[in-house]
Amino acid sequence: QVQVVESGGGLVQPGGSLTLSCAASGSGFSINAMGWYRQAPGKERELVARIIPGGRTIYADAVKGRFTISRANAKTVYLRMNSLKPEDTAAYYCNVGGYYGGYDATADYWGQGTQVTVSS
Secondary structure, eight states, X not given: OOEEEEEOOEEEOTTOOEEEEEEEEOXXXXXXXXXXXXXXXXXXXXEEEEEOTTOOEEEOTTTTXXXXXXXXXXXXXXXXXXXOOGGGOEEEEEEEXXXXXXXXXXXEEEOOOEEEEEOO
């Protein structure tokens, strides 16, 4: 089992910045990709940013140029959010994808979410 914990959310004014952190823990699981998704009330969960071990990153068009995903190590990922807008308000979830080396199995794990509210 893999535990995924996010932190760093909060209330910020438009134009401000926040950094979200995600830490995964567990054993027997090899992480391939880590990413951030968000979901606002009444809306579908959507990809924000994703990063793989080779360093390739993917960003949603809505956040490209403002958000930066980075990886401190195999189990820790950050999301730096600059120039925040009210439409960025959502619950942000960390996603961890990988595989169990001793088994022919892949899996995805999710954190509990951290709320980001952008308002003046």
